[in-house]
Amino acid sequence: MNTTTISWKGYLIDLDGTLYHGSRMIPEADTLIRELEDSGVPYLFVTNNSSRTPGEVAANLNLMGIPAKEEQICTSAVAAAEYIAGQQPRSKVAPIGESGLLEALINAGLIIDEDSPDFVVQGIDRSFTYETLTKAARWILGGARYVLTNPDLLLPSQEGLMPGAGTISAAIRAATGIEPIVIGKPSDILMKHAIDRLGLRNEEVAVIGDNMLTDISAGINAGCGTILVLTGVTTEENLPSFVSSSGVNPDVICRNLAEVRKLVLQSSI
Amino acid sequence: MNTTTISWKGYLIDLDGTLYHGSRMIPEADTLIRELEDSGVPYLFVTNNSSRTPGEVAANLNLMGIPAKEEQICTSAVAAAEYIAGQQPRSKVAPIGESGLLEALINAGLIIDEDSPDFVVQGIDRSFTYETLTKAARWILGGARYVLTNPDLLLPSQEGLMPGAGTISAAIRAATGIEPIVIGKPSDILMKHAIDRLGLRNEEVAVIGDNMLTDISAGINAGCGTILVLTGVTTEENLPSFVSSSGVNPDVICRNLAEVRKLVLQSSI
Incomplete structure (x- = not known):
């Protein structure tokens, strides 16, 4: 030190x-x-991490013996949702992610809309498929702004390395030629x-x-x-x-x- | 002219x-x-195109009135399979792709093996998922050589643009830091x-x-x-x-x- x-x-x-x-x-x-x-x-x-809600992150910390309250947790998903709401309140957003992202978007007053979104917001999505990739590319090529919760490429897990949000984003960037606004x-x-x-x-x-x-x-x-x-x-x-x-x-x-x-x-x- | x-x-x-x-x-x-x-x-x-077999490509040409025989069709999948067999006959390969790729690998005498492949060979895969991405990253980080049938990023279709093999590859490259051998x-x-x-x-x-x-x-x-x-x-x-x-x-x-x-x-x- x-x-x-x-x-x-x-x-x-x-x-x-x-x-x-x-x-x-x-x-x-x-x-x-x-x-x-x-x-x-x-x-x-x-x-x-954009996959967990602040409540889930706090519960996990408490489980390990580290005292934490939900309101003390800043996730990239919550920051992404508030960034979008700050750009345009009640924007239409198409989420590619997990429960932590979806909850953050709804809490920020954004409208989930997969038909004509103003924003595509993407985090880690362990149910990501070719169909999701196709939809993301069409939304962004159609003019939606692209927000990435975090650029992590690989994450450790008990089963081995897992692709992060940045890895999924590499495919979306390749398809669209568009660089995302990175939050994390x-x-x-x-x-x-x-x-x-x-x-x-x-x-x-x-x-x-x-x-x-x-x-x-x-x-x-x-x-x-x-x-x-x-x-x-x-x-x-x-x-x-x-x-x-x-x-x-x-x-x-x-x-x-x-x-x-x-x-x-x-x-x- | x-x-x-x-x-x-x-x-x-x-x-x-x-x-x-x-x-x-x-x-x-x-x-x-x-x-x-x-x-x-x-x-x-x-x-x-690596998704169709040479027989399917020839049938499609004949359907449009263009005479073609199966043995006149060179696909990137067949060339990839023969490239791998040329490097190491009877290699163990993990395929990420569709029927045209799988048929080509089997016809080239390669062994399909998702446990400890010598090669990962990837084409367009419209059933691609996060799980496939995770497996591909672990195989390649574990030492398997990475072959890409073709680097196309977007393909036209009647429903709109579709992500090509090169778009899927961008995610695998981001996760692994490894550049593939490109066939197409x-x-x-x-x-x-x-x-x-x-x-x-x-x-x-x-x-x-x-x-x-x-x-x-x-x-x-x-x-x-x-x-x-x-x-x-x-x-x-x-x-x-x-x-x-x-x-x-x-x-x-x-x-x-x-x-x-x-x-x-x-x-x-």
Whole structure:
């Protein structure tokens, strides 16, 4: 950990690879969150995952012993829905995704319409078919704007690697020649949505995450502070290659969540 | 038509856009093929389509009044199967495609194996799902070589545009980071397969087609002569832009199949 004197007023915390791996909590994740809660420091959980609803994400965290409330969860699906509603309230949207996306669109007051959508919004869709691909291509070539919840290509799962929303998007982009508006990390749109919900300015907020290409890049893109924790994708060994491929450097590097706790407590004193 | 004195001994003829549009024969396609047959000039039909068997393609041509035999049809599926058998006879292959691909693989003596394939071979697959995408990614990341029958992104159909094999491939490439071996036009692999079947040298053969980016590029890549016919994708108006985007020029440009007939008869005298 660098001995930085930077002080932040709020935190945006990544989930997978930062607080847990799969269904296993990373040591001290529960303590970190309890200490944040007890000290009254504002924080939110931020995830690129668009398949689960905020309620489901919070329930999963609580199951692992990490205290979380539904209203503390920012998903790329909710940010996508609010982005679309911000562009054009009560837009007609054709969703390609799962329950988390559908719920977010309805909660944002958007109209589900597969006949003549204004927007196609796509996340991970484990029931994706050739027919869905055909419909998506025709909607977008017909003029609908294309919003992608998150650009992740592959996700870990207990059965092995699974294609993410970005992989499905590659087919839609190839068919249409149209690049989507990307909401999730490393885009700053999800981050700005979360910063707004914290009610802080971007420079008052730090992003805590394990992934240089998503968490740290998104934090820097949004003008936030960045705390890299070596609990997941990034290790001391591969850090130089991630610095080189991402072109960014975190403000602080913590080897584990114990170091994050110290940093956060120090900042909140 | 240029007044060229080039003389070719055999022809490789494209189908959709050159001899027909959908289910409608292009004028003089039937006469052209009958004259080639009567004059004893060797020719084959060459198609990027991997979904139909050669028997089905021939039946479809005959239905439109264009005489064709099964053994005169070169599909990208048959060329892909023979390419794999040439690399490693009796390889284990996992197919992602339709009946034309499956028949071609079995006819080439390859073993269908979805457990530990040596090759993944992918064409258009109108029953493609997220599960297929997941399996393809795991096979290829597990070391299977990846063969793509053809790179077409969108195909016309009576119901509107349909995603082609190249669109499905974009998702598999995104998931794996692996580029496939491409068999169909503009690759020269399908063309060399067809030239071998004609029993001629590449410079003795001319490719006849309507598409600068596939037919004419493939002909040039394979060292053949090239005859562009303005019956399909390419028109007098858009030709300069296709010359610019493809970086190639055909040897001869014919406005219609009547001009192709004159050229071919002149060559065969």
